[in-house]
Amino acid sequence: MRLYRATDYNDMSRKAANILSAQVILKPNSVLGLATGSTPLGIYRQLVEWYKKGDIDFSEVTTVNLDEYAGLPKDKTQSYHYYMKHNFWDHVNISPEKTYIPDGTADDAKAECLAYDRLIAGIGGIDMQLLGIGNNGHIGFNEPGTSFNTDTHLVKLTETTIEINRRFFDREEDMPRSAFTMGIRSIMQSKRILLVASGAQKAEILNNAFLGPVTPSVPASVLQLHNDVTLVGDAEALSLI
Numbered sequence: 208m209r210l211y212r213a214t215d216y217n218d219m220s221r222k223a224a225n226i227l228s229a230q231v232i233l234k235p236n237s238v239l240g241l242a243t244g245s246t247p248l249g250i251y252r253q254l255v256e257w258y259k260k261g262d263i264d265f266s267e268v269t270t271v272n273l274d275e276y277a278g279l280p281k282d283k284t285q286s287y288h289y290y291m292k293h294n295f296w297d298h299v300n301i302s303p304e305k306t307y308i309p310d311g312t313a314d315d316a317k318a319e320c321l322a323y324d325r326l327i328a329g330i331g332g333i334d335m336q337l338l339g340i341g342n343n344g345h346i347g348f349n350e351p352g353t354s355f356n357t358d359t360h361l362v363k364l365t366e367t368t369i370e371i372n373r374r375f376f377d378r379e380e381d382m383p384r385s386a387f388t389m390g391i392r393s394i395m396q397s398k399r400i401l402l403v404a405s406g407a408q409k410a411e412i413l414n415n416a417f418l419g420p421v422t423p424s425v426p427a428s429v430l431q432l433h434n435d436v437t438l439v440g441d442a443e444a445l446s447l448i
């Protein structure tokens with residue numbers, strides 16, 4: 208694992224954006240696996256800024272997102288589809304037909320998951336997967352206890368995740384209880400992984416994930432078994448590493 212220590216959130220965002228843009232410059236038709244959540248917002252902001260200055264070109268890039276809430280139409284402001292459009296896709300020259308994210312409203316969840324895995328395989332797999340980490344060690348929505356052998360699947364969200372993510376919903380009952388997520392195997396098949404973390408609330412779980420035992424109770428610990436992982440964290444997040 209490569210570890211980059213950033214001073215603060217902005218520095219973390221810039222360092223991670225540099226790694227993603229290096230990937231795109233070296234391989235213009237890269238397949239980028241993307242994440243949502245609070246942590247990558249600064250990365251997307253930075254990439255958009257560089258794109259506007261003419262420093263990076265996304266015209267040949269394909270993106271596949273990690274996850275999407277089940278039951279949430281894509282035009283709802285809390286959907287991850289909306290997040291991606293609003294924070295990234297709409298501001299760069301990426302072709303809309305090359306941006307993929309599970310369809311949260313799919314009636315046949317199994318068929319949707321299978322189609323997503325086939326799609327990823329069909330475009331040649333993910334060159335670089337961007338990941339955040341949940342306070343409970345989840346990656347994507349692979350919650351503690353998820354088998355390392357999972358492909359894209361529908362998950363029931365844990366109470367911890369519901370508690371943390373409900374801040375984005377007006378009413379508690381609007382918060383979806385399940386989500387589509389790439390599985391641990393889908394993530395591990397990416398050629399390169401870039402995990403970003405910021406803030407003191409991530410310190411303990413990063414320590415458990417990267418220096419503790421590899422166990423499904425800490426899903427991110429599986430990354431110790433991947434041969435190309437880069438961790439970019441700010442000083443608070445890396446305070447125990």
Ligand code: F6R
Pocket residue numbers: 241242243244245246247273274338339340341342345346347348
């Ligand atoms: C988002 C995702 C989640 C988040 C994680 C951390 O697509 O898959 O695993 O990366 O919950 O979220 P933040 O960045 O909000 O702390």
